[in-house]
Amino acid sequence: MHVPPYHKKPSWQRFFVGVFFGALISYFVIIFMYGTMYERLLEENSTIQSKLKDAENYIEALEEDNENLDQKSKQPTTVESIELEITNAEQLRIDKLLLVQLEDLVKEEISHIIGQDINIVYESNQLLEATIENKNFKVDDFTYSLEINRLLIHKTVKISAKAKISN
Structure with a gap:
């Protein structure tokens, strides 16, 4: 091919x-x-x-x-601060300076709860109320006793109280 x-x-x-x-x-x-x-x-x-x-x-x-x-x-939630409100301060004619001193005395009395677990403070709320109500607070010439109307326990403990002048 x-x-x-x-x-x-x-x-x-x-x-x-x-x-x-x-x-x-x-x-x-x-x-x-x-x-x-x-x-x-x-x-x-x-x-x-x-x-x-x-x-x-x-x-x-x-x-x-x-x-x-x-x-x-x-981590447990703890109490960070305390707020106190006196509801009848105007009726008793407590001036602002005396009111601040009274609030400081009450806060000083229960200052041990700051830093504690909220559950512990909640469980001992009756003790906390009794501590405030049974104590007389002397500011200048007056002695005041407090009656708690409302107590809120959270990171900030809020206390609403009614003041009475005692002798």
Whole structure:
């Protein structure tokens, strides 16, 4: 069998040159398309990685905050301050200076509850009431006794009392 000598004919030579350059151009087009696709995928991958890192940091911060809240919730809540209100100060015509001194004396009498657990103070609220009501407080020339109207126990113990002048 004999291969015909097509390489000598100009029409076949143009065909082979066209196939060669077509293959070369198609090779470059495929390389360009592959590079563009690969670049887009790398860009998408990097944005997804950054979003993932942000989400992990967010989750870590939330877990740390949750642990802090758990630790705070395990600690007992304590009494932080005492507020006293004398409801009938105007009726007894107690001036502001005497009122402040009377409130300071009462707060000084029950100052031991500051820093204690709220549950302990709540359980001993009758003792707290009895401590205030059974004590006479001397301010200047007057002696006052208090009768508790309302006692709220929270981080701030709020006491609403009615004062009486006793002899």
